[in-house]
Amino acid sequence: MSLDPQAPTRSAEDTVSLTAVPDQPFDVEPEYIPDHEALAEVEKYEDRFLDRELSWLRFNERVLELAEDETLPLLERVRFLAIFTSNLDEFFMVRVAGLKRRIAAGVAVKAASGLMPREVLELIWQKTRELSERHAAIFREQVKPALLEEGIQLLHWEDLTPEEVKACKKLFKERVYPVLTPLAVDPAHPFPYISGLSLNLAVRLRDPKTKKKHFARVKVPPIFARFVPLGNDRFVPLEEVMAERLQKLFPGMEIIEVHTFRVTRNEDLEVEEDDTENLLTALEKELLRRRFGPPVRLEVQESMTDSTLDLLVSELGISDKEVFRLPGPLDLRGLHGIADIDRGQLKYPAFLPSTHPSLAPVESAAPVDVFKAARRSDVLLHHPYDSFATSVQRFIEQAAADPRVLAIKQTLYRTSGDSPIIDALIDAAEAGKQVLVLVEIKARFDEVANIRWARKLEQAGCHVVYGLVGLKTHCKLAMVVREEPDGTIRRYTHIGTGNYNPKTSRLYEDMGLITTDEAIGEDVAHLFNNLSGWSREATYGQLLVAPGNVRLGLIEQIHAEIAHHLAGRPARIRLKANSVVDEAIIDALYLASQAGVPVQLLVRGICALRPGVEGLSETIEVRSILGRFLEHSRIFWFENGTPDDGDGPSAWIGSADMMHRNLDRRVEALVRLPTPELVAEVGALFDMAFEPTTDAWVLGPDGTWTRNHAPHHLQAMLITRQRQRRRASTG
Structure with a gap:
């Protein structure tokens, strides 16, 4: 998931000005324009925005809950453990790095949630530590034993048979050893640069003659499988194979201890385009600099000694709060390799997309026209x-x-x-x-x-x-x-x-x-x-384009729904997005709720809106659906009265999420669906998603998400519908 810095909040004057922008892409001027008094009824709720960083962590917690779900196929649970790791890595590389950068630069401003960046950072360290430990426990106590029951064994070196030990020694000698580069640390060898997200061995050595202790770092090569396949669905971590053969790298030295560690670095890009003649060249240079971003997290094997950890912390310039002691193995992104095992009965049933019936009304071997x-x-x-x-x-x-x-x-x-x-x-x-x-x-x-x-x-x-x-x-x-x-x-x-x-x-x-x-x-x-x-060209007839009029256009449509509701006409708002963060749009939805308009939000990731708050958002329902497919579409559906006293239901689809970066710093486009039939299609999708019998997480006013464990999953229902449609097309 991509993430971006939080922009400052708006004033009431800013909100009022949104309704006075000319050249809007709608045929009718809005009937409802909120005044200062109406906005004041929203803005008196000073804590009305959830923190976006903590909301993202709750999203990744939902991913983790899928790994815990024993009703899911086992290898899919393994996959979700790997996805959780990748998600959290990116969060630290971008979001945590951004917070630290703003604090260091002295430009930290209060977030819309009312928290200062340092407060958010403290909460992030607390929550990510909790999630990381939970993640490790799920792997060790739930998923790994379940894999063993299915004959898939993730072993330690001491568990290997003599034949497997022999095979691993051969692998090390012929393939791994030639690419290893041990890097010592002493007055002649400065502490080596540790690349972001690389898995490393911290090695403590002793010279048997002088009894002097030394430190060395050995990088685990990412070009090899993270878990070495031994045959018959048996695997051993590559770092354990390396640890057992380290004597080959340090002949004549005594190896005292070996521990794994991993560093996460700031990997966001900063390119000043206004001062750059050739953006392509400038970006290539910045990509080289990215490799040397400052560290933002240090993960270490929980068995690491204090003296070795102190050395790493000192040399990396990292704080104690940024150190995560975890049971091995670290870097469970490698579980993607386990999830790829050819064991179909332990995965979601096979699914094959079919040609849309409008593109191929009759099944034919001829190419689609x-x-x-x-x-x-x-x-x-x-x-x-x-x-x-x-x-x-x-x-x-x-x-x-x-x-x-x-x-x-x-x-x-x-x-x-x-x-x-x-x-x-x-x-x-x-x-x-x-x-x-x-x-x-x-x-x-x-x-x-x-x-x-x-x-x-x-x-x-x-x-x-x-x-x-x-x-x-x-x-x-x-x-x-x-x-x-x-x-x-x-x-x-x-x-x-x-x-x-x-x-x-x-x-x-x-x-x-x-x-x-x-x-x-x-x-x-x-x-x-x-x-x-x-x-x-400033105006568009059927598009909303950012930056410019996506925010303005959607807010105007929200205001129109309020007008419809107050006039006794049908009114309802349904939005589907990856993230809902933009304060102006959230405040418009609060206004709609205060007026009594039903609002349904289907949000995969971040949601800064608090639903169900008395007097503020009682008519707003927020759901999140996660599963085998990543919910990525953005849909904006409005009841819009009836054909007799309005246009009737309308809908847009497009690329924009409800975030500052999308609405202010990206070129985005939403298109108004041109026919009632297409609008009805997306309306039916919302109907299915918000059925009480549809499995989903429901957001509470305190920012917590609770799974309803309903019997039907939206994606499974859509797969079934697609298969029925395919059977119908083939007669």
Whole structure:
């Protein structure tokens, strides 16, 4: 999960000004404009915002609860233990690092929750220590014994058979030993640089002649399997194999003690774009500097002696609060390798996405004709249930091969290393088509891959741009310009909630719209011109675009729901997002609740809103759904009166979360779904998610999440529906 610094809170005057911005993308001016008195009724609740950092930790706690859930397949529980580790690593690398940086720079300001950064940091250390210990205990006391019952053994060196010991010695000699570099520490050898997230052995040695003690560090090579496979689903940690053979690295020395440790460093990027002539070059240099970020956490094996720990703490310049003593093995990201074992009965049942019925009404071996389908009707895709390969990927591949296609324009935020979409764009450019690709090279932790693909696309003749100075381009857009047989020019557009990544599309839940709607196509064309040229089209008919009018547009729609409710018309608000943090939007939802409007929020990660507070948020319900797929789509649905006294239900989908970074520092796009049928589709999704019988975590007013343990899971129900749809299409 990506994270970003907390922005300062707003004043009441700032909120009022939101309703007075011209050129809004709605046809009707808002009927309800809150005044100072109405806002005061919200703002008198000074503790109305939950802390975003602590809310994120509660999200990762929900991930941990999935690892504890004995009703889940065992290897999926193993996977959730690995995901928890990766999540917490990123939290320290970005969020904790950011807090420490602001404190050190003397620019610490109070968060919207009312806490100062140092107070938040103290609470983070307390909560992460608790979660880390719980994580280790779940692995050691629950998951590892359960694996043993299934014949999957995670062993220690002393548990190995003579044959296995022999095989490990051979592995060490032939493959591991040649790549190891022991680094000693003495007056001639300064303390070595410890790279972030690397697993290391802290080795204490003694010279048998002089009796003098020494310290050395040996890095566990990440190029080998974290858990060495011994056959028959038996594994041993690589560091234990190394520890038993360390004498080969230090011949003639006595090895006194060996312990594992791991350092987490600040790995956020700082590039001053305004002063940078070549953003690509500047980012490449900054990526080199990232490796040397200051440490923010030290994990050590609980058996480590105080003297060795004191040396590490002193040399790394880390505080005692940032030290985590944990039982081994450290770095359980390696459990992904165990979760990948071919034991289908210990995993979720196999699931194969199918082609959306609007793209292939009749099952056929012929390739999907996306253009023909889009001319017939708008297509609302729901991945991974609808196949990405036969929809979005096919859309770009067909465009590249079609001689009638004149131009392709696309944004790329993250994509896979062997992306067929990249290949299709290159094919299109080489075929003489105009290809514009907006590559976001600042996509956190994907910068290196994106730089590589940017250069490859440029070399193929694509027009590659990097967006606007000071902003990340996060919107998910693709547009194909095609000359039809009758000579007319038609735009085919895809707007999505997720990245153009064939691999993650099988794991991330996302939505996308493929349409030939002229108004949407015109809006997307204007937006691409804004990103690649000097156009500054300020208004859009069917899009909400950030920075600019996503926040304003959504708040206006919330205010419109209040007006509908006060006038006795149908009114309801339903939002689905990864995170809800933005204070202006939260306050607008509080206003809606105070007026009596029902509000339902489906939030995967962070939620700074307090539901169920008397007088403030009594009509707001917040749920979180986690499971085999990562809930990633962003949907905004409004009852909007009825067709007789309003427009009737309306909905938007797009790339923006309700966070400061998305609304103020990124280019985001939400598209209004063009037909009542598509709006009804997302309305049905909310109906399923908020059924009392749907398994979910429910947020309480104190910020705690409680699982309802209901019998049905949303994702399982959607899989069942997809399979029924497939059977129906095949007769």
